[in-house]
Amino acid sequence: MKIAVILGTRPEIIKMSPIIRNLTKRGDEFFILHTGQHYSYEMDKSFFDTLELPDPRYNLDAGSGSHAEQTGKVMLGIETVLQKEKPGVVLVQGDTNTVLAGALAAAKLHVKVGHVEAGLRSFDRRMPEEVNRVVADHISDYLFAPTEIARANLLHEGIDKKKIFVTGNTIVDAVFQNLEIAQKRGDILLKLGLSHGKYFLVTAHRVENVDDEPRLKKIIAGLMTIGKKYALPVIFPVHPRTEKKLREFGILPTGITFIPPKNFLEFLQLEAHAILVLTDSGGVQEETCILGVPCVTLRDNTERPETVDVGANILSGVEPDAILKAADAMLGVPRDWKNPFGDGTASEKIVSILSENA
Numbered sequence: 001m002k003i004a005v006i007l008g009t010r011p012e013i014i015k016m017s018p019i020i021r022n023l024t025k026r027g028d029e030f031f032i033l034h035t036g037q038h039y040s041y042e043m044d045k046s047f048f049d050t051l052e053l054p055d056p057r058y059n060l061d062a063g064s065g066s067h068a069e070q071t072g073k074v075m076l077g078i079e080t081v082l083q084k085e086k087p088g089v090v091l092v093q094g095d096t097n098t099v100l101a102g103a104l105a106a107a108k109l110h111v112k113v114g115h116v117e118a119g120l121r122s123f124d125r126r127m128p129e130e131v132n133r134v135v136a137d138h139i140s141d142y143l144f145a146p147t148e149i150a151r152a153n154l155l156h157e158g159i160d161k162k163k164i165f166v167t168g169n170t171i172v173d174a175v176f177q178n179l180e181i182a183q184k185r186g187d188i189l190l191k192l193g194l195s196h197g198k199y200f201l202v203t204a205h206r207v208e209n210v211d212d213e214p215r216l217k218k219i220i221a222g223l224m225t226i227g228k229k230y231a232l233p234v235i236f237p238v239h240p241r242t243e244k245k246l247r248e249f250g251i252l253p254t255g256i257t258f259i260p261p262k263n264f265l266e267f268l269q270l271e272a273h274a275i276l277v278l279t280d281s282g283g284v285q286e287e288t289c290i291l292g293v294p295c296v297t298l299r300d301n302t303e304r305p306e307t308v309d310v311g312a313n314i315l316s317g318v319e320p321d322a323i324l325k326a327a328d329a330m331l332g333v334p335r336d337w338k339n340p341f342g343d344g345t346a347s348e349k350i351v352s353i354l355s356e357n358a
Helices: 010-026 042-049 067-085 098-110 128-138 148-158 171-183 188-191 212-230 240-248 264-273 284-290 307-309 319-332 347-355
Strands: 003-007 030-034 090-094 112-116 143-145 164-166 200-203 234-237 257-259 276-279 295-297 313-315
Touching: 003 010, 003 067, 003 098, 003 128, 010 030, 010 042, 010 090, 010 171, 010 284, 010 347, 030 067, 030 090, 042 264, 090 098, 090 128, 090 264, 090 347, 098 112, 098 128, 112 128, 112 347, 143 347, 148 164, 148 307, 164 347, 171 264, 171 284, 171 347, 188 264, 200 212, 200 240, 212 240, 234 264, 264 313, 276 284, 276 319, 284 295, 284 307, 284 313, 307 313, 313 319
Parallel strands: 003 030, 003 090, 090 112, 112 143, 143 164, 200 234, 200 276, 234 257, 276 295, 295 313
Antiparallel strands: none
């Protein structure tokens, strides 16, 4: 069965990387379609090279735009490729517009859809990601749920249990495989003059945080307070969107070290050696949990409740006092939680399930 692996953002590339490696190792027939939702393939080429992945066969270079514009453009491009290649199944991962477009295009052409990381729910329909993941789940034929909580969400929504497979999350496979590659490539801590366990790491990029001036100001105030209290560097690889909004809103922080975005392998090293990570990213919540690093999530909800349940993560919202209180709490927790996302064999399970059902 020919498999179409559709992806469009760097987090998707990361989480699909173990599946791509597994398909390559097995000699299965597959191809990669890169939609260019966030970046063109030319900008992402180094990402594929760094992770030692084969090049995509197709590049749509969809670029940015409104949700409708981007989803429509991606869907049209995917439809053309699927009509030409005629795969037996399309694999999508996560909750992006690429996922929605890929699942819709395939379903309308009667091509089976496999949704990697199915069943995640924030229960907040204001988030475009929530709409994307719900729709994708309901039109998929293979729902690869990372945890029992995700499986329960799907069953609660009336999805046939025969379509649901609890596989663990491919991010576990990706962290272990890619950290090994990272350690061979160099030492980002040495380059930045940082020491193990002697800095805070921050990411913030979500629209609801960085496009909202009061919320962004509160987040920055909370980070400044933490840096001042603990007298440790606060390292913030700043997303281009966030950097633009900081300038637009006239926010001039002190005590925060803004650095350019780092490639995934360098960022993995920064995560692994931080004393604490503060983020609004879903993927970073998972990665820190797997790496044994405490996390504070700068949001009011999360689609990764497992990280909170095991004690690896806490929701702070954006009020400065609440952020500081959450950081204080997480710095005091034992780092002995059990990783809830599986044993690092999710990609093998997913590929085996597809093979068995071909």
